[in-house]
Amino acid sequence: MTQYSGNRGLWLSFLAAILISAVYAIVVFWTRAIPPAGALFGHLLGILGFILMLMTEILYSIRKRSRSARWGSMASWLQFHIFTGLVGPYLVLLHSSWKFNGLAGATTLLTFLIVISGFIGRYIYTQIPRTLDGVEIETPSGQFQANSLARARWLLAIWHIIHIPIGMALFTAAFIHIGAALYYATLLR
Amino acid sequence: MMKNTRLGCFTTTGIMAAVLTLLIVTGFAFASGGTLFSPGQLNAQVGAPLGGVSSNNARAGAPLNGVSSHAEIAGKCNLCHVPFWSSSTMADRCVVCHTDVAAQWQDPATLHGTLSQDNPNLVCLNCHPDHRGPDSPLIDLSKANFPHTTLGFLLTAHQLKSDGSSFSCNDCHSKVYTGFDQNICTTCHFQMDATFMQNHVLNFGIDCLSCHDGADTYGKYFDHNSAPFQLTGMHTQVLCAQCHVNTRTLADLKSTPQDCATCHGGKDVHQGRLGSDCGSCHTTAGWTPASYDHNLAAFKLDGLHTSVACADCHINHVLQGTPKDCNSCHAIKDVHQGRLGTDCGSCHSTDGWTPAKFDHNLSIFKLTGQHVTVACADCHINHVLQGTPTNCFACHASKDTHKGALGTTCNTCHNAAAWKPAFYDHNLSTFKLTGQHTTVSCLGCHADNVFKGTPSDCYSCHAAKDTHNGNLGKNCGSCHSTSGWAPTTFNHNLATFQLTGQHTKSACTSCHANNVFWGTPADCSSCHASKDTHNGQLGSNCGTCHSTGAWLPATFDHNISSFKLTGQHVNVACASCHNNNVFKGTPTNCNTCHAAQDNHNGQFGTNCGSCHSTSGWLPATFDHNLSSFKLTGAHTSVNCSQCHTGSNYSGLSSTCAACHAEPAGHFGTDCAQCHSTSNWNASYSHTGFPLTGAHSSLSCTQCHTSGSYTGLSSTCASCHSEPANHYGTNCAQCHNTSNWNAIFNHPNSCGEGGCLNHHGATCANCHPSGNYTSSDCTICHSNNPGD
Numbered sequence: 001m002t003q004y005s006g007n008r009g010l011w012l013s014f015l016a017a018i019l020i021s022a023v024y025a026i027v028v029f030w031t032r033a034i035p036p037a038g039a040l041f042g043h044l045l046g047i048l049g050f051i052l053m054l055m056t057e058i059l060y061s062i063r064k065r066s067r068s069a070r071w072g073s074m075a076s077w078l079q080f081h082i083f084t085g086l087v088g089p090y091l092v093l094l095h096s097s098w099k100f101n102g103l104a105g106a107t108t109l110l111t112f113l114i115v116i117s118g119f120i121g122r123y124i125y126t127q128i129p130r131t132l133d134g135v136e137i138e139t140p141s142g143q144f145q146a147n148s149l150a151r152a153r154w155l156l157a158i159w160h161i162i163h164i165p166i167g168m169a170l171f172t173a174a175f176i177h178i179g180a181a182l183y184y185a186t187l188l189r
Numbered sequence: 190m191m192k193n194t195r196l197g198c199f200t201t202t203g204i205m206a207a208v209l210t211l212l213i214v215t216g217f218a219f220a221s222g223g224t225l226f227s228p229g230q231l232n233a234q235v236g237a238p239l240g241g242v243s244s245n246n247a248r249a250g251a252p253l254n255g256v257s258s259h260a261e262i263a264g265k266c267n268l269c270h271v272p273f274w275s276s277s278t279m280a281d282r283c284v285v286c287h288t289d290v291a292a293q294w295q296d297p298a299t300l301h302g303t304l305s306q307d308n309p310n311l312v313c314l315n316c317h318p319d320h321r322g323p324d325s326p327l328i329d330l331s332k333a334n335f336p337h338t339t340l341g342f343l344l345t346a347h348q349l350k351s352d353g354s355s356f357s358c359n360d361c362h363s364k365v366y367t368g369f370d371q372n373i374c375t376t377c378h379f380q381m382d383a384t385f386m387q388n389h390v391l392n393f394g395i396d397c398l399s400c401h402d403g404a405d406t407y408g409k410y411f412d413h414n415s416a417p418f419q420l421t422g423m424h425t426q427v428l429c430a431q432c433h434v435n436t437r438t439l440a441d442l443k444s445t446p447q448d449c450a451t452c453h454g455g456k457d458v459h460q461g462r463l464g465s466d467c468g469s470c471h472t473t474a475g476w477t478p479a480s481y482d483h484n485l486a487a488f489k490l491d492g493l494h495t496s497v498a499c500a501d502c503h504i505n506h507v508l509q510g511t512p513k514d515c516n517s518c519h520a521i522k523d524v525h526q527g528r529l530g531t532d533c534g535s536c537h538s539t540d541g542w543t544p545a546k547f548d549h550n551l552s553i554f555k556l557t558g559q560h561v562t563v564a565c566a567d568c569h570i571n572h573v574l575q576g577t578p579t580n581c582f583a584c585h586a587s588k589d590t591h592k593g594a595l596g597t598t599c600n601t602c603h604n605a606a607a608w609k610p611a612f613y614d615h616n617l618s619t620f621k622l623t624g625q626h627t628t629v630s631c632l633g634c635h636a637d638n639v640f641k642g643t644p645s646d647c648y649s650c651h652a653a654k655d656t657h658n659g660n661l662g663k664n665c666g667s668c669h670s671t672s673g674w675a676p677t678t679f680n681h682n683l684a685t686f687q688l689t690g691q692h693t694k695s696a697c698t699s700c701h702a703n704n705v706f707w708g709t710p711a712d713c714s715s716c717h718a719s720k721d722t723h724n725g726q727l728g729s730n731c732g733t734c735h736s737t738g739a740w741l742p743a744t745f746d747h748n749i750s751s752f753k754l755t756g757q758h759v760n761v762a763c764a765s766c767h768n769n770n771v772f773k774g775t776p777t778n779c780n781t782c783h784a785a786q787d788n789h790n791g792q793f794g795t796n797c798g799s800c801h802s803t804s805g806w807l808p809a810t811f812d813h814n815l816s817s818f819k820l821t822g823a824h825t826s827v828n829c830s831q832c833h834t835g836s837n838y839s840g841l842s843s844t845c846a847a848c849h850a851e852p853a854g855h856f857g858t859d860c861a862q863c864h865s866t867s868n869w870n871a872s873y874s875h876t877g878f879p880l881t882g883a884h885s886s887l888s889c890t891q892c893h894t895s896g897s898y899t900g901l902s903s904t905c906a907s908c909h910s911e912p913a914n915h916y917g918t919n920c921a922q923c924h925n926t927s928n929w930n931a932i933f934n935h936p937n938s939c940g941e942g943g944c945l946n947h948h949g950a951t952c953a954n955c956h957p958s959g960n961y962t963s964s965d966c967t968i969c970h971s972n973n974p975g976d
Contacts, residue, residue, distance in 0.1 A: 057198055102227030103214060164198055165206030171198075172210040180226045188279060188314055189271050 009082030049091030222264030422473030492539025558605030624671025690737025756803025822866025882926025
């Protein structure tokens with residue numbers, strides 16, 4: 001059950017990626033050009049991707065820290081986190097129109113890093129036994145399990161220290177990118 | 190478990206990473222100058238001259254602010270982009286360098302000016318994007334709604350190309366947007382329809398814009414019916430160029446002649462006989478069938494004329510000039526052989542020759558009574574209609590029972606209804622029947638039935654019955670009327686002697702003794718002589734003073750006499766002047782009556798009227814100027830009695846002294862010498878001895894001593910006594926009235942120059958003993974000439 005629910009986000013992400021790729025391919029075929037980042041479709045990809053990425057961070061983070069309001073299980077939220085965390089960056093990748101220079105390129109790189117980091121974190125995370133609600137089980141049975149739990153928690157702490165700054169750098173760069181795009185390309189200042 | 194409500198990302202390392210990223214990006218932004226944001230490469234085109242009037246590119250290639258292309262300012266974002274706190278816009282930054290465009294923006298004559306007027310919100314960026322690569326077009330109108338209409342050429346017909354795709358600017362403006370090559374028109378349109386274009390270019394030339402002026406009115410969907418000449422029938426199938434020959438411009442198209450003859454003149458089968466307006470018979474549906482509405486012609490067809498063949502009237506198919514009168518066609522068929530004139534229509538109609546109608550009442554001889562039923566031939570012998578006489582006798586002479594005694598005008602008594610009854614209105618004759626005359630039988634006057642020549646005077650019939658034995662003449666009617674012999678009325682006022690006043694009451698015999706009326710004298714005295722109380726003194730015309738009303742009062746208009754009565758004379762009793770009733774010979778001079786009343790005792794003669802009027806003795810007017818002494822100046826206002834004392838008006842002396850006594854010590858009695866009647870203040874011009882110099886200021890008595898102004902000597906000595914040992918009595922020799930200081934120029938008497946100068950002597954040296962009229966030289970000089 002745990003295994004299934006852990007893979008569900010991946011599967012859904014995979015399906016969504018195929019669907020998005022299909023739409024992208026149709027647009028490429030139709031316009032006979034790679035959708036530029038500043039055009040309608042490219043913009044749409046970027047905006048959707050960024051919203052998903054924001055949700056990836058904020059919604060899961062809020063749920064994780066809100067014990068009074070329990071909307072859905074933590075496992076489901078994790079699946080959603082995985083889904084948005086994969087589909088969002090994929091959309092952002094397509095938004096890049098395959099150019100990776102400047103601040104936008106750096107942001108794409110950070111996005112790529114955070115996804116990799118997310119994958120790593122996910123596997124560290126799965127080493128920690130949890131209840132069906134995803135709450136960590138505080139008292140494991142057996143020494144090995146205790147040891148391995150302690151090791152997993154240490155790894156997770158290390159991972160957090162790496163993952164969160166990458167994310168913060170990513171969002172900072174993304175906000176600057178969005179601000180600049182709005183200022184120069186939308187407001188035409 | 191620690192309660193943590195923070196978002197998971199806001200860890201210490203997370204916030205540090207965010208801040209670090211911000212710093213790095215900011216640092217890069219400063220270092221790279223904006224390329225950090227991958228804005229795309231700026232345009233590197235220097236620009237080539239575009240040509241075209243409205244081009245802003247006249248200065249192409251010349252650097253602006255030291256910059257030849259946008260690529261040269263790559264990274265200097267703030268040259269074009271404004272910070273978010275600034276109120277200016279990117280367009281404001283554009284015109285910092287592009288000042289020429291800023292000027293054009295305000296000028297509607299330029300492309301930019303036109304665009305700004307069309308859309309005030311338009312900014313540079315709408316047409317001129319950048320950051321699209323070094324070689325990307327400088328102008329991109331794909332996003333801008335370019336007001337092509339405003340610039341003079343509608344694109345309504347150029348929305349889609351022949352392949353269905355949209356037009357892009359470059360489809361027509363291959364090189365530059367500001368110019369246009371008409372070859373592009375023909376190139377595209379030849380591809381669309383080569384056959385059409387070949388003919389079109391052949392017919393209308395290659396200057397497309399001269400007709401297709403951008404109004405899209407003369408394009409493919411041009412509705413010819415919107416033009417003044419609408420196409421119908423066969424005209425719709427005609428090629429444009431068949432009518433629009435040698436047409437090269439819109440003006441040529443519009444000025445294509447619209448009359449039929451311009452196009453169809455050469456094909457006129459009528460050879461111009463029917464004029465040039467083909468449309469009056471033909472329609473655009475085809476030349477045939479042609480319809481001619483003969484009723485539109487001056488000669489309308491009706492009755493049998495409608496079924497006549499055209500050629501019957503229009504000989505040899507000549508339509509114009511066909512005569513309209515009946516006779517032109519029908520003369521040869523005239524059964525009346527011209528006797529009734531040429532206007533068949535006056536009796537016949539186009540419905541057929543018969544029945545013909547002749548309204549005899551339209552002729553001068555109208556048919557009434559029995560004449561209506563008479564056969565035509567009874568009057569119109571031998572069917573001759575014209576010239577038939579209209580007098581009665583022409584037909585009725587043979588039936589005249591009066592045997593011509595009553596003339597030939599039967600209808601004077603008879604009418605057309607029947608011979609009898611006949612009426613003779615005697616009042617139509619010169620002798621009208623009134624009173625008893627109306628009951629007299631015709632034969633009473635017209636003996637033997639003779640009517641003509643019957644005299645109309647009374648005596649012709651009534652002489653035998655004259656009881657006045659001809660005394661009153663032959664005109665019975667002057668006293669009698671036709672009503673009866675009696676009563677008789679004699680209006681004496683119709684006679685030369687009209688009766689008025691007492692005369693009307695007198696018996697006829699008073700004047701007409703023995704019933705003799707003729708020759709009775711009309712003067713007054715003939716009857717009244719025996720009663721003249723004036724004994725004939727006033728003549729025989731009593732009526733001058735008396736009227737027929739009565740002897741008294743009598744009126745005598747004295748003004749008719751030679752002595753007209755005016756003023757007081759009017760009221761004087763007749764006997765005052767006419768003593769003993771004697772009127773004749775009464776003198777007319779004033780004195781005869783008024784001598785006894787003369788207050789002047791005859792001094793002013795007998796003509797009282799020269800001063801008095803009949804209005805009254807006073808006021809009297811005497812024109813003194815008629816006398817020998819005319820009154821002038823102050824004399825006119827003097828009372829008569831001031832001069833004429835004691836009512837004495839004659840023999841008065843006219844000298845001044847007679848009235849004006851000379852004052853004591855005055856200058857004689859001839860006052861007028863110095864005084865005038867208008868000015869008593871005397872002015873005396875000292876003419877005999879003109880006063881000059883010091884004389885003029887002397888008082889009179891200084892010279893005229895003892896009051897004598899006459900006979901005074903004019904010599905100097907008479908006033909100026911000579912001083913002792915002076916030079917004689919002729920003072921004027923040395924003195925004058927303006928200067929008593931004497932100047933004596935000694936005359937040359939010696940022939941040796943001035944005596945005084947020569948001799949240096951005193952006066953007494955030569956003139957001893959006061960004698961200055963001669964000098965004795967020998968006093969000094971001996972008689973020896975050599976001395």
